[in-house]
Amino acid sequence: MSETSIFTDVLRWLPFVLWGFGLNVLMSVLAILLGTTAGVFLGLGQVSHTRVVGGVSRLATQLFRNAPWLVLLFYCIFLMPYSITISSATYNVPSWLRATLGFSVPVAANFSEIVRGAIGSVPKGQWEAAEALGYSRSVTLLRIILPQCTTRMLPPWMNLYALLITATPLASIVGVEEALARTQAAVQSEAQASFLIPMYVTLLMMFFLYTYPISRVSNALERRFRTV
Amino acid sequence: MRTAIEDRALVSLRGVRKAFGSFEVLRGVDLTVAKGEVAAIIGPSGSGKSTILRTINGLTPVDQGVIQVGDIAVTDPKVDKVALRHRVGMVFQQYNLFPHKTVLENVSMAPIQVLKEPRKEVEERARELLVGMRLPEKALSYPGELSGGQQQRVAIARALCMQPQVILFDEVTAALDPEMVKEVLGAVRKVAEDGMTCILVTHEMRFAREAANRIYFTDKGVIVEQGEPKAFFANPQDPRTKEFLDKVL
Numbered sequence: 001m002s003e004t005s006i007f008t009d010v011l012r013w014l015p016f017v018l019w020g021f022g023l024n025v026l027m028s029v030l031a032i033l034l035g036t037t038a039g040v041f042l043g044l045g046q047v048s049h050t051r052v053v054g055g056v057s058r059l060a061t062q063l064f065r066n067a068p069w070l071v072l073l074f075y076c077i078f079l080m081p082y083s084i085t086i087s088s089a090t091y092n093v094p095s096w097l098r099a100t101l102g103f104s105v106p107v108a109a110n111f112s113e114i115v116r117g118a119i120g121s122v123p124k125g126q127w128e129a130a131e132a133l134g135y136s137r138s139v140t141l142l143r144i145i146l147p148q149c150t151t152r153m154l155p156p157w158m159n160l161y162a163l164l165i166t167a168t169p170l171a172s173i174v175g176v177e178e179a180l181a182r183t184q185a186a187v188q189s190e191a192q193a194s195f196l197i198p199m200y201v202t203l204l205m206m207f208f209l210y211t212y213p214i215s216r217v218s219n220a221l222e223r224r225f226r227t228v
Numbered sequence: 229m230r231t232a233i234e235d236r237a238l239v240s241l242r243g244v245r246k247a248f249g250s251f252e253v254l255r256g257v258d259l260t261v262a263k264g265e266v267a268a269i270i271g272p273s274g275s276g277k278s279t280i281l282r283t284i285n286g287l288t289p290v291d292q293g294v295i296q297v298g299d300i301a302v303t304d305p306k307v308d309k310v311a312l313r314h315r316v317g318m319v320f321q322q323y324n325l326f327p328h329k330t331v332l333e334n335v336s337m338a339p340i341q342v343l344k345e346p347r348k349e350v351e352e353r354a355r356e357l358l359v360g361m362r363l364p365e366k367a368l369s370y371p372g373e374l375s376g377g378q379q380q381r382v383a384i385a386r387a388l389c390m391q392p393q394v395i396l397f398d399e400v401t402a403a404l405d406p407e408m409v410k411e412v413l414g415a416v417r418k419v420a421e422d423g424m425t426c427i428l429v430t431h432e433m434r435f436a437r438e439a440a441n442r443i444y445f446t447d448k449g450v451i452v453e454q455g456e457p458k459a460f461f462a463n464p465q466d467p468r469t470k471e472f473l474d475k476v477l
Contacts, residue, residue, distance in 0.1 A: 123322070123324075125320060125322045125324035126324060126326065128287060128320065128324065129318075129320060129324035129325075129326070130326075131287060131313075132285055132287060132313060132316075132317070132318040132320075133313060133337075133338035133342060133386070133390065134309065134310045134312075134313035134314060134338060134342040134343070134390075135338070135341075135342060136309075139341070143337075143341070144326055147328045148326075148327065148328050
C-alpha cells in the first residue's frame with residue numbers, strides 16, 4: 001500500500017470526521033454557556049452571607065468539581081428522561097444533548113470556583129470603601145466588585161473551555177457520534193492497520209488546531225492583566 | 229470647657245468596648261468631638277486608633293458602649309445605615325478608589341446611586357470639589373493613572389461629595405511616598421479649615437499639633453490622655469504618653 005493512497009483514504013474520511021467534530025464544538029459551546037450561567041449563580045451563592053444558600057452552593061461546587069467528568073456524564077445520560085412531553089407533544093432528547101448537560105455540570109462547578117476566586121481577589125478595601133459610602137452588600141457586589149472581576153475571570157474561563165472541548169470525546173462512550181466515534185468507525189470500516197495511526201493523528205490535529213489558539217489567547221490575556 | 233464641648237457634641241463614644249476573638253482592642257473608650265472640631269488620635273500601633281474610627285461609622289460593630297453621631301445612634305442595631313454613611317465620611321490609608329470608574333464617577337457615584345440625588349447637581353459639585361483638591365484636569369482619568377497623593381485627594385473629594393457632617397481620616401498619609409505626604413496633609417487641612425468636623429488617626433505629629441484642636445493619645449485600647457495640642461506636646465502628664473512622644477518626636 002502506497003503512502004499516497006493512505007493520504008487519499010484519510011482525505012476521503014475527513015468530511016465524515018469533521019461533521020463529528022462539529023458536534024464536539026456544538027456540545028462544548030452549549031455546555032460552556034449553560035455551565036457559565038449556572039456557575040455564576042453557584043459562585044455568587046458561595047459568597048452569600050445567607051447560611052443555607054452558601055452551604056448548598058459550596059457543597060454542590062465541591063461535589064461536582066471533585067467528581068470525574070465521565071461519572072457525571074453517565075449520571076446525566078442514564079438518569080435523564082429519554083423523551084419529554086410538553087403539552088401532549090413528545091420530544092426525544094438526543095444523547096448528544098444529554099451529554100451536553102452532563103458536561104455543563106462540572107463546567108458550572110469549576111466556573112463557580114473561578115467566580116468565588118475572582119471575588120475573593122478583589123481587595124477588602126473595595127468592600128469597605130463601598131460600605132462607608134452607604135452601598136449595601138448586594139449592590140456593592142453588582143456595581144463595584146463584579147465589574148472588576150470580569151477581566152480576572154476571562155483567562156481561567158478560556159482555559160476551562162479548552163479543557164471542556166478536549167473532554168467532549170468522552171461522549172463517544174455513551175454512543176454520541178462525535179469526532180472520536182466517527183474516527184473509530186472509519187478505522188474499523190477500512191480494516192487496515194496502516195490506516196489507524198494517520199487517522200488518529202488527523203483527529204488529534206483537529207483538536208489541537210482548535211484548542212491551541214484558545215490557550216494562547218488565554219495565556220496572553222493572563223499576562224496582560226497581571227501587569228496592570 | 230468640657231461642658232461647652234459636650235453641648236456642641238457631634239460625635240460621642242461612651243464606654244466603647246470591642247474584642248477580636250480573645251484580644252480586646254478597645255477597653256472602654258470615651259470620646260467627644262464637637263461640631264467643627266478637629267480631633268487627632270495618636271498612639272502606638274495596635275492601640276486601637278483605627279478601630280475607634282471604624283466604630284464611629286459602623287464599619288466595626290462594637291461589643292459594648294454607646295456611640296452617637298448627632299441624633300443617629302450608631303450602636304442601635306436598627307440604625308439607618310444609609311443615613312449614617314451620609315453623615316459620616318471616611319478616607320482610608322489605601323485610598324480604596326474604584327479602579328474601574330473614572331475620577332469623576334468615583335466622586336459622584338455614591339451621592340447619585342445611594343442618596344438618589346440628581347446626577348447633574350452631584351457632578352457639578354464633584355467637579356468643584358476636584359478643583360478644590362487641585363485636580364480639575366483629572367476628572368476623566370482612571371485612578372490607576374494617578375499618583376498616590378492624587379488618588380488620596382480624589383478619595384477626600386469622594387468623602388466630601390456625600391456632604392457629611394464629619395469625616396474620618398484613617399492614617400491617610402501612611403501609604404504615601406514622602407514627597408506626596410505634604411500635598412495630602414494640605415488637602416486635609418483645607419477640609420478642616422473649611423469648618424468640617426474631622427477625626428483623624430495619624431502618625432504625623434507635627435501635622436496633629438498644627439491642624440488639630442484636640443489630641444487624644446491611645447494605648448492598649450483606652451484613651452490615656454487628651455488635651456489641647458500645645459499643652460499636650462509641651463507637657464504630657466501620663467508616663468505612657470511621655471514614653472511614646474520621646475520615641476516619635
